[in-house]
Amino acid sequence: MDIIASGSNTIEEPLVMAIGTFDGIHLGHQQLIKTLKDKASLYKCASAIYTFDRHPLNVLCPDKTPALLMNNKQKLSVLRQYGIDYVILNEFNKAFADTPADKFVNNILFGLYDVKSVIVGFDFTFGYKGQGNAQLLKDEGRKRGIDVVIVPPVKVNGITVSSSLIRRLVSDGCVEEAACYLGRPFALLGEVHTGHKIGHKLGFPTANLTPDPEVVVPRRGVYATEVVISGMEGIWKAVTNIGTRPTFNDTHISVETHILDYGGWLYGRELEIRFISRLRDEMSFSSPKQLVRQIREDIDRAREVLENLDKASSASQSSSESH
Numbered sequence: 001m002d003i004i005a006s007g008s009n010t011i012e013e014p015l016v017m018a019i020g021t022f023d024g025i026h027l028g029h030q031q032l033i034k035t036l037k038d039k040a041s042l043y044k045c046a047s048a049i050y051t052f053d054r055h056p057l058n059v060l061c062p063d064k065t066p067a068l069l070m071n072n073k074q075k076l077s078v079l080r081q082y083g084i085d086y087v088i089l090n091e092f093n094k095a096f097a098d099t100p101a102d103k104f105v106n107n108i109l110f111g112l113y114d115v116k117s118v119i120v121g122f123d124f125t126f127g128y129k130g131q132g133n134a135q136l137l138k139d140e141g142r143k144r145g146i147d148v149v150i151v152p153p154v155k156v157n158g159i160t161v162s163s164s165l166i167r168r169l170v171s172d173g174c175v176e177e178a179a180c181y182l183g184r185p186f187a188l189l190g191e192v193h194t195g196h197k198i199g200h201k202l203g204f205p206t207a208n209l210t211p212d213p214e215v216v217v218p219r220r221g222v223y224a225t226e227v228v229i230s231g232m233e234g235i236w237k238a239v240t241n242i243g244t245r246p247t248f249n250d251t252h253i254s255v256e257t258h259i260l261d262y263g264g265w266l267y268g269r270e271l272e273i274r275f276i277s278r279l280r281d282e283m284s285f286s287s288p289k290q291l292v293r294q295i296r297e298d299i300d301r302a303r304e305v306l307e308n309l310d311k312a313s314s315a316s317q318s319s320s321e322s323h
C-alpha cells in the first residue's frame with residue numbers, strides 16, 4: 001500500500017477511488033471499501049482511498065473536534081489489511097476547506113487523478129461550506145462517463161452506523177455495542193511505559209499505556225480485553241483497568257493491562273488492546289488486600305467471557321465451513 005502525502009498526484013495508473021474521513025473504519029466504511037474493491041476488479045485498476053490527515057472539524061470548528069476512534073497509524077494499518085493499493089492522505093488545511101465544490105471536482109478529483117469510478121457514502125458533502133453533495137458528484141461523473149456510486153446507509157437493528165454514535169458508545173463504556181457497529185472490537189494502541197511498580201507487589205503486574213490524546217478512551221472501569229503485543233505471536237487474554245487508582249490516592253488517569261498467563265518485560269513494546277466486555281466500575285478499596293481479592297475475581301470473569309468468545313467464534317467458523 002502506497003501512502004501519498006498531499007497536493008500533486010504521483011499515481012500514474014487509472015484508479016477507482018473512495019472518499020471520506022473513515023474514522024473507525026466501521027461497518028458503513030467497510031461497505032464503501034467492499035464496493036471500491038469490486039469496482040477495482042471490474043475496471044481492472046488500482047484501488048485508492050482519498051482521506052485526510054486530520055479530522056475536518058479540526059480546521060472547520062476546532063471546539064467541536066471529537067476524540068477519534070483511531071489515529072492515522074491505526075487507520076493506515078487497518079486499510080493495509082483490506083488490501084488497498086493507495087491511500088491519499090490529503091492535508092486538510094484552511095485553503096483546502098475553502099476550495100469551492102466545482103474546483104474540487106474539476107481541478108482535484110477529475111483533474112489530478114485518472115479515476116474510472118468514485119465511491120462515496122449517502123451523506124458525503126464536499127467543498128467550501130459543504131456545498132457539494134453525493135448527488136452533485138454523481139451528476140458531474142455522468143457528464144464525464146465516470147461511474148459514481150453512492151453507498152446507502154448501513155444499519156444495525158435499524159440504527160444507522162456512524163463514527164459519532166460509536167465514539168459516544170466507547171466513551172460511555174459500552175464496548176460490546178460499539179463492536180456491533182465497528183465490525184470488530186474498539187482498540188487502543190500505545191507503547192508500554194513504567195508505572196509506580198505497585199502491580200508486581202500486588203501479584204498482578206500491569207503494562208501501562210499512555211493513549212494518544214486524539215483518541216477516545218473508554219469510560220473508567222475494568223474490562224475484559226484481548227491484547228496483541230508487537231513482535232510477538234498470538235492474541236493474549238487480559239484485564240484492563242482504566243482509571244485513577246483511587247485505592248492508592250492517585251489522580252492521574254492510566255490505562256493498565258494485566259495479561260493472563262504471561263510473564264516477562266514489556267517496556268517499550270507496542271500493545272494493541274481490544275476492548276471486549278465491560279466488567280465493572282473502578283472502585284476505591286480500603287486496603288490493597290481487598291483490591292487483590294477483587295482483581296482475582298475480575299480475572300476469573302474475564303477468562304470466562306473471553307473463553308466463551310473463543311467458543312462462539314470457533315462454532316461459527318465450523319458452521320460456515322460445513323455450508
Ligand SMILES: Cc1cc2nc3c(=O)[nH]c(=O)nc-3n(C[C@H](O)[C@H](O)[C@H](O)COP(=O)(O)O)c2cc1C
Pocket residue numbers: 194195196197198199200204205206207208222239240241244245246247248256257258281282283284285291295298299
Ligand atoms: C483488573 C484490574 C482491576 C483494577 N481495579 C482497580 C480498582 O477498582 N481500584 C483501584 O484503585 N485500582 C484498580 N486497579 C489498579 C491497581 O491499583 C494497579 O494495577 C496498581 O496500582 C499497579 O500500578 P502500576 O502498574 O503503576 O504499578 C486495577 C488493576 C487491574 C489489573
Ligand SMILES: Nc1ncnc2c1ncn2[C@@H]1O[C@H](COP(=O)(O)OP(=O)(O)O)[C@@H](O)[C@H]1O
Pocket residue numbers: 192193194195196197198199200201204205206207208257258259260261262263264265266267
Ligand atoms: N502478565 C503481565 N501483564 C502485564 N505486564 C507484565 C506481565 N508480566 C510481566 N509484566 C511486566 O511487568 C511490568 C509491570 O509491572 P508493574 O509492577 O505493574 O510495574 P509498572 O508500575 O512499571 O507498570 C509490565 O510493564 C511488563 O513489562
